[in-house]
Amino acid sequence: GSAEVAQSQVAVGMGLLAGSTVLLLTIIWGTCVIVGKCDIEDSIALDSTDTRGFSQTGSGISTDIWTSYAARIMVISVIPFVIVQLPQMLNSTSGRHLAVLIGLVISVCLLISYCLYQIFQPWIQKRKLEYIKHKHVILGLLRHLKMRSLGKLLKDNGEPDTDVIRKLFATIDENKDGHLTHGEMTALVVGIQFEEIDLDHDDAVTRIMADFDTSRNQLI
Numbered sequence: 001g002s003a004e005v006a007q008s009q010v011a012v013g014m015g016l017l018a019g020s021t022v023l024l025l026t027i028i029w030g031t032c033v034i035v036g037k038c039d040i041e042d043s044i045a046l047d048s049t050d051t052r053g054f055s056q057t058g059s060g061i062s063t064d065i066w067t068s069y070a071a072r073i074m075v076i077s078v079i080p081f082v083i084v085q086l087p088q089m090l091n092s093t094s095g096r097h098l099a100v101l102i103g104l105v106i107s108v109c110l111l112i113s114y115c116l117y118q119i120f121q122p123w124i125q126k127r128k129l130e131y132i133k134h135k136h137v138i139l140g141l142l143r144h145l146k147m148r149s150l151g152k153l154l155k156d157n158g159e160p161d162t163d164v165i166r167k168l169f170a171t172i173d174e175n176k177d178g179h180l181t182h183g184e185m186t187a188l189v190v191g192i193q194f195e196e197i198d199l200d201h202d203d204a205v206t207r208i209m210a211d212f213d214t215s216r217n218q219l220i
Contacts, residue, residue: 014081014084017081018081018085021074021077021078021081022078024074025074025075025078029071029074032061033061036061036062037050037054037059037060037061038050038059038060038061038062039051039052039058039059040057040058040059040060041058045060045061045062047062048214066123066127069123070124073114076110077110079106079110080103080104080106080107080110081103083099083102083103083106084099084100084103086099087099133204134204134207137189137204137207137208138208138211140192141188141189141192141208144188144191144192145168148168148171152164153165153168172184172185172188174187179219179220180219180220181218181219182205182206182209182218185205185208185209185220186201186202186205189201189204189205189208
C-alpha cells in the first residue's frame, strides 16, 4: 500500500499497544488493589481484615518484593510510548520521525534487557512454576479427599456434606484432637504420591496450611 496506509496501520497498532498497557497499569492493576486491599498496621498487612476503607496510610495490599519488581518493570515498559507521544504533546511535526526511531531503539534495548534479566534473574519463571505446583497440589489433595469420601463431599444441591467431611477429617486426624497439624498434613501429602512433579513435601504442606489455616494458629 501507500505510505499513508502504512502510517495509518502503524498508528492503529501503536494505539492498541499503548491502550492495552495503560489499561493494565490502571484499570486491571487498580481493580486488583481495591479488591485485595486490607488493613495495615506497622507496615504489616492484616489479611481478610478491611475496616479502614480507602485510608492512604492504614489500608493497602499484602505483597512481596517480587511483585514490586514486576510493577517497576511494567512502569519502565511505558517509556517508549511516552517518547513517541512527546512530539504530539509538544505540537511538533518535525520531531515525530526522530521520536519514533528513538522509541524503536529503546523498545529493542528494553526487550533484550528483559530477556537477559530473566536469564540471570530467573525468579519470574520460578514464581510461575511454584504457583502452578501449588495449584497442582491443591487439586491433587481435593481429588484424593474426594476419592476417600467416595465422591460425596457435596450434597445434590451443591451444599457441603458436613457429615461426610467430618468423617473424612476424623480419618486424617490421627490423634483425634480435633485439629490437623503440620505432621498429619505431611503424612497425607506424602501418601498422595505426586510422582509427576518434583515436589518439596514440606514446602507443599506449609502452603496448604497457609491456605486452610484461617486462624493462623498452625492448626486446621
